Amino acid sequence: DSGVTQTPKHLITATGQRVTLRCSPRSGDLSVYWYQQSLDQGLQFLIQYYNGEERAKGNILERFSAQQFPDLHSELNLSSLELGDSALYFCASSVDQARTDTQYFGPGTRLTVL
Amino acid sequence: AQKVTQAQTEISVVEKEDVTLDCVYETRDTTYYLFWYKQPPSGELVFLIRRNSFDEQNEISGRYSWNFQKSTSSFNFTITASQVVDSAVYFCALGSWGKLQFGAGTQVVVTP
Numbered sequence: 078d079s080g081v082t083q084t085p086k087h088l089i090t091a092t093g094q095r096v097t098l099r100c101s102p103r104s105g106d107l108s109v110y111w112y113q114q115s116l117d118q119g120l121q122f123l124i125q126y127y128n129g130e131e132r133a134k135g136n137i138l139e140r141f142s143a144q145q146f147p148d149l150h151s152e153l154n155l156s157s158l159e160l161g162d163s164a165l166y167f168c169a170s171s172v173d174q175a176r177t178d179t180q181y182f183g184p185g186t187r188l189t190v191l
Numbered sequence: 192a193q194k195v196t197q198a199q200t201e202i203s204v205v206e207k208e209d210v211t212l213d214c215v216y217e218t219r220d221t222t223y224y225l226f227w228y229k230q231p232p233s234g235e236l237v238f239l240i241r242r243n244s245f246d247e248q249n250e251i252s253g254r255y256s257w258n259f260q261k262s263t264s265s266f267n268f269t270i271t272a273s274q275v276v277d278s279a280v281y282f283c284a285l286g287s288w289g290k291l292q293f294g295a296g297t298q299v300v301v302t303p
Contacts, residue, residue, distance in 0.1 A: 079235070079237075079238075108289065110289065110291075112291075120282065121293075122291060122292070125290065127289075132289060133288065135290060165234065167236060169236075169291075179226070179241050181238060182228075182235065182236035182237075184234065185234055185236075
């Protein structure tokens with residue numbers, strides 16, 4: 078158990094819908110990262126937040142957005158869902174934002190878009 | 192641009208055999224970090240090891256060992272005396288300023 082929690086574990090929804098994925102980092106960690114794992118793209122970095130502020134952006138679609146709240150939990154919002162958004166979404170956390178940090182991953186949320 | 196290549200798609204071994212996973216990376220950064228993560232069938236990503244670009248000393252941790260060679264941009268990982276529980280997908284990753292660039296992963300299948 079990494080100490081990072083993600084809810085829900087599974088999510089099934091329809092095209093065009095909007096969903097919110099939630100992540101709670103390990104106690105004491107200030108940075109939260111979101112990754113998407115799909116069969117065709119592999120593991121892709123989406124976005125990083127550090128202590129409530131966006132720090133780095135990867136291949137995140139405009140239909141996707143994220144935020145980190147004062148209690149440091151984070152939410153990833155996915156809207157206008159398409160079949161291709163079906164994937165495993167991971168949240169990771171680390172102590173701070175330095176390149177030295179080890180990222181510890183949550184169990185993931187498996188999103189299925191029908 | 193950063194890139195991580197894991198050329199081996201799948202490796203199958205019999206229990207107690209050693210398994211070596213190859214990883215080659217590309218980066219222009221002078222300071223970077225390399226990681227190995229394991230993804231068992233249950234799906235979670237488990238951190239295994241980390242190495243920074245200034246430390247080429249190779250180490251052994253239990254049944255895991257790694258060989259970092261900056262001159263060839265390789266960061267190989269070995270599981271000694273494999274066990275069935277080692278069956279998983281193993282990812283090599285390159286870290287730079289928060290972002291992890293992952294390789295495609297190598298599926299390791301250990302049969303009794």
